[in-house]
Amino acid sequence: MIDAAEEDRLxxxxxxASERPSPIDLDRYVPAAITFIANKWSRSSxxxxxxxxxxGMVEWRLxxxxxxxxxxxxxxADTVIGMxxxxxxxxxxxxxxxxxxxxxxNAVDPRRREMALTAEGRRxxxxxxxxxxxxxxxxxxxxxxxxxxxxxxxxxRIHRNLARIGTPxxxxxxxxx
Numbered sequence: 001m002i003d004a005a006e007e008d009r010l011x012x013x014x015x016x017a018s019e020r021p022s023p024i025d026l027d028r029y030v031p032a033a034i035t036f037i038a039n040k041w042s043r044s045s046x047x048x049x050x051x052x053x054x055x056g057m058v059e060w061r062l063x064x065x066x067x068x069x070x071x072x073x074x075x076x077a078d079t080v081i082g083m084x085x086x087x088x089x090x091x092x093x094x095x096x097x098x099x100x101x102x103x104x105x106n107a108v109d110p111r112r113r114e115m116a117l118t119a120e121g122r123r124x125x126x127x128x129x130x131x132x133x134x135x136x137x138x139x140x141x142x143x144x145x146x147x148x149x150x151x152x153x154x155x156x157r158i159h160r161n162l163a164r165i166g167t168p169x170x171x172x173x174x175x176x177x
Contacts, residue, residue: 066121071114
């Protein structure tokens with residue numbers, strides 16, 4: 001059994017409160033809030049969409065993008081959705097296997113392929129969209145119309161601001177570990 005002194009040594013805790021960094025307040029830390037909401041939303045959506053429609057969340061995100069922007073490359077999907085190329089590639093293979101996505105060579109670079117929803121893919125997209133929009137309505141039902149508009153505006157500004165965020169420079173205290 002580990003005594004308190006040994007536990008403090010193993011975890012890096014000290015008696016001097018001033019030496020301990022303050023823990024992040026997860027109720028006020030915006031990146032955590034966004035992540036927690038996104039994770040819970042994605043998990044429940046993926047379960048529902050997979051059970052009812054045979055596609056998971058990654059495939060659904062790609063279908064949504066292709067409904068808006070057909071005949072794009074995987075690189076474009078990566079940029080818009082923020083997913084890595086491997087995940088997009090796996091999703092494209094699944095969607096193509098089920099006849100939901102069509103592929104063609106890019107006119108400029110035939111090594112690259114462009115993708116778009118097939119008619120069957122568009123029909124499935126439209127069915128899932130009805131469910132997705134109803135789930136969104138339920139999620140946001142605790143907000144007034146004005147609050148929803150402000151939330152959308154704030155999230156858009158945060159999203160655009162991400163490009164400005166650089167890697168912070170290390171502090172002297174970071175090197176002491």
